[in-house]
Amino acid sequence: MMTNSSLTAHIPTVAGQDNDIYYLFNNTEWEQKIYEYVEQRIFFVFVILVSAFGFLGNGFVIWLLGFRIKRNSFTIYILNLAVADMGVLVSMSIFFAVGHTFSTSLCEEFIIFTYSTGQFLLTVISIDRCVCVLFPFWHQVHRPPYLSLVVCAVIWALSFLLNAIHFALLQNRKLGNNNHVMYFQFFVNSLVCVPFMVISAVTLLVKFFLKRQQRWRGKLLTAILATLLFFLLFAFPLNAVYLLSTLTQKTLPTSMRYGLLCASLNSSANPLIYFLVGRKKKKHPRGGMKAILQRIFEDE
Template sequence: MINYTIASLPPWNAGEEYYGTYNGTVLSNNSYTDNNSGLALGQYIYLYISLLINILGLWWNGTVIWLLAFCIKRTPFTTYILNLSIADFGLIIVNHIWNILSLLGIPVPNPLLFSILFLIFLFLHSTGQFLLTAISIDRCVAVLFPLWHRCHRPPNTSTTVCASAWVFCFLSPAIHLTLDLANLKDGDILNIQFVLNGFLCLPLMTISALILFIKVCFKSQQRRQGKLIAAILLALLFFIICSFPLNALFITVFVLHSEPPSFLHYAFILACLNSSVNPLIYFLVGRQKRGRCMQNMKAILQNVFKEDENPSEAVEISLETQL
C-alpha cells in the first residue's frame, strides 16, 4: 500500500530498524540504536528531556486554549493566538506519542501509521508557521497603518486567514497520503510544502519583525504597545532559533535528496520546544513587574492582549505620529 517509510524523521523507534526511500533518498533510523536490545543512555536522556518539554507544552498551551476559548473576550488578534496554540498543542501530542512508543519499546505497527504520524506532524508544523507569519504581518500592518487597521479592515479577517492556513497546510499531506494509498506517484507534492515553509514564511516573518522592532523601539509614541509587540518579537525570535532548523533539514533531505543528518532528532526537539515556549512568553511579558507577586494566567493574558482592544489608543498614536 505504501512503498516507503519516513522512519528516520522521528527520533528513533525503540531499537527497530526501518529502511525506505523517498524520491530516491534512502532513509534509515538505525544511526541511533546500538543493538536490538533497547535504547542507549543518550537516547533515554533525549526521550526524558523531550517528554518534559511535551508535558509542559501541553499544560501551557492547554491553559491558553481554555482561557482564550471560554474565559477571555475574543478579539481578532486572540483568534490568531488561539489557533496557534491549537496547532502547537496538536504537534506536541504527535511528538509525545512518538516518545512514549520509543520509551516503552513499542515499535510503530506498520509503515503506513508511521507515515501518517509524520504527515500530521508536518501539517501542524506548517500551520503553526503560517499562523505565526499571519500574526507578524497583522501586527506590522497595525503599526504602519493603525487607522486603516482599526476602522477599515474587514471584521472577519482573522477568522478567514486562520481557516485558510488550516486548509492550505492540510492539502499537501492529504494529497500525498491519498496518492500513496492509491500507489500513485505524488509528483513531489510535499516538496512544495517544504519550500513554501522555508522560502515564504521565514522572509515574511523576518521583514515584519524588523519593521516592528524599528517602529516600536525607535518611535516613542509606539512604545505604549510594548507588551504585545514584545511577545510577538520573542515568538518570532524563538521560531527562527528553534523551528526553522527543521525546515532547513526538511528541504535538505526531501528537496535536495540528501542523506538525513545524524543530528536530525535534535531539530525535532527544538521544534517541540518552539511549540511549548509561546505560552511562557505570554506569561513573562504580561506579568506585572510591580504590585501583586502572584497573578493568575487569565489576568496575565488579558494584560498582554488588552492593547488590541483599545481602538481609541491606536487612533491617538496615529494622530501623534502624523503630527
Template sequence: MSNDGLGSWSPGNASWEDIGAENGTDLLIPEDDFDHELSTYRIADILIPIFILLISIFGIIGNGTVIWFLGFCMKRNPFTTFILHLAVADLGALLSFSSLSIMRILTLFPFLPFYIYLFAVFNNLLLFMYNTGQYLLTAISMDRCVSVIFPLWHRCHRPPHFSTLVCATIWIISFLLTAINCIFSIFNILQNTILFHFLMNAILCLPLMTVSTLVLFIKVYFRSQLRKKGKALAAILLALLFFLFLAFPLTCISLILLFTPLIAFNVGSVAISVGLLCSCLNSSINPLIYFLIGRNKRAQSRESMKVILERLFKEEENCREKREVSVETRM
C-alpha cells in the same frame, strides 16, 4: 536504506517500500539498529525522544491553559483569535510529538508490539499541525506589521471578521496539503512530496516572517511611543524570534538532507532529531512568553494565568480603542 531526510527514524526490519514512505513523511519513525554497538549517535537517538516527551508535557499544559482562558473565559478580539488558533496548532503538534516519542521509546524493547501505521497517522498529524502553526504565525506577523506601519488603515478598513476568515483559510489549506501528501503516499504516485511542503515554507513563510520581524523590531525598539504602547507587540516579537531560531531548523535540515543524500545516515538521523527537538521547544515556548511578558513584576502575590493573559491582550484592545478615538477626533 536511503537517507531521505525525514525518514531517519524508520521502523524495525521494514523497508521504505513496506510502509509506503518513499515520500519522506515519516518524521519520527524509528530505526532498529539497537543490536549494533551503542555509539554517540545512538545515545543521542535514544535521549532526544525522551527530552521531546518531557518538553511536550509542559507545552501541552501551557497551551491547554491558553486555549481554555482565551476560548472560554475571556472576550475575544481579532488579535486573540489568532493567538487562540496558534495555541490549538501548537497543542496538536505537541500531542503528535509526545505520541511519536512514546512509540519511539517503546520500539527499543523488541518484545513489545509495533504498529507501523500509527506512526503514519501521527506523522501526518504532525505535518498538518506543523504547517498550520507556521502559516498562522506568518499571518500574525504580517497583521502586526501592518498594524504598526498603517495603524489608522488597520483599525478603520480592516474587515470585522478578518482574523477568523484568515485562520479558517489557513486550516483548510494546511489540511488539503496534508491530505494530498497522504494520498500520494498511499498510492505511491510521487516520491518526496514532503519536499514541496518544506520548499513552500522556506520560500514563502521564511522571507515574510523575517521581514515582518525586522520591521517590528525596528518600530518597537527605536520608537518610544510604540515601546510604551504595550506588551503584546513585544510578546509577538519574541514569539517570532524564537520561531525563526527553533522551528525553521527542521525545514532547513530536511531540505539539506533531501538534496544531499551522501550525508552519513547516523549524522542525518541525529540532525533530524535535533530539528524535531527544536520544533517541540518552539511549540511549547509561547505560553511561557505570554506569562513572562504579561506578568506584573511589582505584584507581591502570585497572579493567575487568566489575569496575566487579560493584562497582556487587554493592552492591545486599549490601543485599538485609542486609535479609534484619535481617528474620530481628527475627523
C-alpha cells in the same frame, strides 16, 4: 556447553582477514545499533518532558482564550496558534512512543500538518502586527471584522489539503517518489513564511526602538517579537533538515531528531513567553494567567 573456540569456528573467514577482525567488525555494528537505540530513547525522554510542559501551557491558553476571555480579532490568531502547537506536541509524543509502525506515518503527517499550520499562523500574525503599526487607522477602522476567522480557516484547510494529498500518494507506491508534495510544503514554509516573518520582525523592532511614545512598546508587541525570535531559533531547523535531505537525497535521522526536538521546544515556549511578558513587576499585586493574558491582549 559451547566454548569460545566452538563459537569462533562458526564465524566465516574473510579473504585477507582473520576471524578476530571479522568478529570485531560485527561487534562494532552491534555497538552502533545500541548507540542509536540509546540516542532515540534519550530524545524520547526529552520530547516527553518538553511536551508535558507544553501540554499544560497551551492547554491553559486554549481554555482561557476559548472560554474565559472575550475574544477579539487578534486573540483568534493566538487561540489557533495554541491549538496548532498542542497538535505538534501530541503527535510528536506518539511518534516517538510507538516506533516504526503504520501509525507513525499518520503521526508524522499530523506533525507536519500542525507544524506548517503554526508557521502559517505566525506569518499572518507578524504581518497583522506590521499593518497595525504602519497603518493604525486602517487597521482599527477599515479592517474587516471577520478577517481573522476567514484567514485561520483558509490556513487550516490549505495545510490539511497538502498533507492529505501527500498521505494519499504514500499509500500508492506505484507513483514513484511520493515526497514531492511534502518537499513543496517545506519549500513554502522556508522560503515564503520565514522571509515574511524576518521582514515583519525587523519592521517591528525598528518601530519598537525608534518610536518615543511608550505606548508603542506595549506588552503585545514585545510578546510577538519574542515569539518570532524563538521561532527563528528553534522552529526553522526542522525546515532546514528537510530541505537538506531534499538536496542531498539522503535521510538524516540524527539531524531529523534534533529538528523535531527544537520544534517541540518552539511549540512549548509561547505560553511561557506570554507569562514572562504579561506578568506585573515590583509592588503590583500578583495576577493569574487570565489577568496576564488580558494585560497582553488589551493592547489590541
